[in-house]
Amino acid sequence: LAGLQCDRLLWTYYNARNEIPPPSEATQAIFDQGHLVGQEAKKLFPEGVEVGTSYTDIAGTISKSMEVLKDRRPVFEGGLSYGGAYARADVLAPAPKGAWDVVEVKSSTEVKEINLEDVALQRYVYEGAGLKIRKCYVCHINNQYERHGEVEPEELFTRTDVTDDIAEPLACVPENLRRMAGVIGLKRRPETAIGPHCSDPYECPLYEECHKYLPPHNVLTLVRMGVKGYDLIGDGILDIKKLPAGMKLSGAQAIQVDAVRSGKPFIHSKEIADFLSGLEYPLYFLDFETLQPAIPLFEGTRPYQQVPFQFSLHVQERKGGRVKHFGFLGDGRSDPRSELLRQLKPLLGTSGSVVAYNAPFEQRCLRELAWAFPPFASWWDRLEPRFVDLLAPFRSFHYYHPKQRGSASLKVVLPALCGSGYEGYDIADGGEASQAYLGLTTGKLSRVEERKVREDLERYCKKDTEAMVQIVESLGELIHPLDPPPS
Ligand code: SF4
Structure with missing residues (x-):
């Protein structure tokens, strides 16, 4: 698949992998989630046999696969x-008349174009190696599934028949392989230009390396520019300070260029x-950290549903007044949602703005919690209009600051x-917070490790709401600058 994305990436994989x-x-985290999904999908084939060889042992895998295929049972990673x-497809499942079905497991909720390329190559190789292939499937997550009791793999996964859809990519496989062999054999790294393919279908691992020649305020940083920025780079325009006079810019882009x-x-x-002036005191600065597991962890949740496990809340009773901090962090062992709601509700009072950064996210979390826990539904109805989105300005x-x-x-x-940010925090973003909490849920951490993770999570989430308090104060100072100190 790297070879379909970029020649330079393919060459590097084969000739300079250490780079x-x-x-x-x-x-x-995405790989780890994919691994868990793969393990769960194996339950769809209870008779399945693991080939069990390492990914680097190609000869050993081929010989072991040929051996286990003789048993006519589902084969994992043959x-x-x-x-x-x-x-090496996720599953080769026996089909009638000595044939096999190829089943490729994906943690996405739909079949993507790139999955078809993947399965087409598998079919090409397996048929070339002598297997009779009947059907090809992509087995992906069913986002309508709702967990009740134990996870039911038959309900969690949807098997989509892609046999006809891969016809076109299948026809291109021999030519693609010939072309890729030529690229791999090149003496020097191909000079592929950067472009939209650097993030599509996957973020390229060499992205930073290939883009590092661009100036800090390069055209790709232009807001809502999208992939058109690469057209400008192709025309030799790298810096937004050097955009051609008369180039049509949106209002936001013009502000950005002027600021730079x-x-x-x-x-x-x-x-x-x-x-x-739209903020109504007391102010409640609220932030959630969430899990978004592909395989629902808790009763009544769906795949990839945002499950809040932590909140941080700073409360400021009046303008310029002191702020009080409150927080909640799930225990990592049980469903944190009802306790989170129980603790949050009295803290949010009955009036005053609830300030969140990208408020629709917190609103959506609370809406879903209210659906899951109906006694909180009327409280949520009253709370929802109190939200203010601090991201809006x-x-x-x-x-807008050029930085x-x-x-x-x-x-x-x-x-x-x-002036200052998140320096010195071991957890630096929501994704890392989510991973850290997942670590707690495994129950495999030592007491010392668990304490460290909990401290890091509490520190990080608290910083998010502290940041919002600082931002509101700084915005206030912008429009009402503090009187200069007496000389
Ligand atoms: S960053 Fe872009 S140009 Fe560089 S190797 Fe990756 S896909 Fe190719």
Whole structure:
């Protein structure tokens, strides 16, 4: 698949593998989730046999696979080779008349274009190696499934027949393999230009390396520019300071370019004043951390449903007043949702703005919690209109600092507006928080490790709401600058 994405990536995989950086924590988390999904899917084939060889032992895998295929039972990760290619599908399932079905397991909730390429190569190799293939399936997550009791693999997964859909990619396999063999055999790394393919279908592991020649304020940082930024790079325009005069820009893009050129932040005082005047004290700064497991962990939840396991809340009774902090973190052993709701409800009072950064996320979490726990439904109905989205002034470019480089995320806005950010935190984003909590749920951590994870999570989530308090204060100072100190 690397060869379909980019020649340079393919060449590096085969000729300079040590230059491919290890996966980031976020990518590793996706791999880990995929592994869990793969294990769960095996339950669909209770008679299945593991080939059980390592991924690097190709010869051993082929010989063991040929041996277990003779038993005519489902084979997990049976590997065969043909025509210079090697395929190892998740499952080869016996079909009538000596044939086999190819089943490729994916943790996505639908069949993607790239999955068809994957399965086409598998069919090509298996047929070339002498197997009779009847049907090909992509076995993916059914996002309508709701867990009740034990996970039911037959309900969790949907098997989509892609036999006809792979006809076109299958016809291209021999030519693709010939072309890729040529690329792999090149003496020097091909000079592939960066482009939309660097993130499609996957974020390339060499992304940082290949993009590092771009200036900090490069055209890819232009807000809502999308892949068109690569067209500009192709035309030799790398820096947003050097955009051609007369190029049509959106209002937000024009603000961004002006801010970079002047080196000063853009401040729309009236809009910021309007936003702040809409805040009603007491202010409740709220942030959730969530899990989003492909395989539902708790009763009544669906695949990839956001399950809050932690909140941080800073409460400020009046403008400029002291802030009080409250927090909740699940125990990592049981469903945290009802206890989270029980503790949060009295803390949010009955009036005052509930401030969240990207508020629709917190609102959606609470809406789903209210569905799951009906006694909280009427409370949620009263709470929902009190939400205020602190992301709004930044997403609308009512404030923009050149240091934001096109981003309005909390982690970027905080240091740009307030001067300091998340330095020194072992957990640096929501994905890492989620991974850390998943670690707690395994029950495999020592007491010391568990204490460290809990402390890191509490520190990180608290920082998010502290950041919101700072941002509101800083916005206030922008429109009502503090009197200068007496000289
Ligand atoms: S970052 Fe882009 S150009 Fe570089 S290897 Fe990856 S896909 Fe190819």
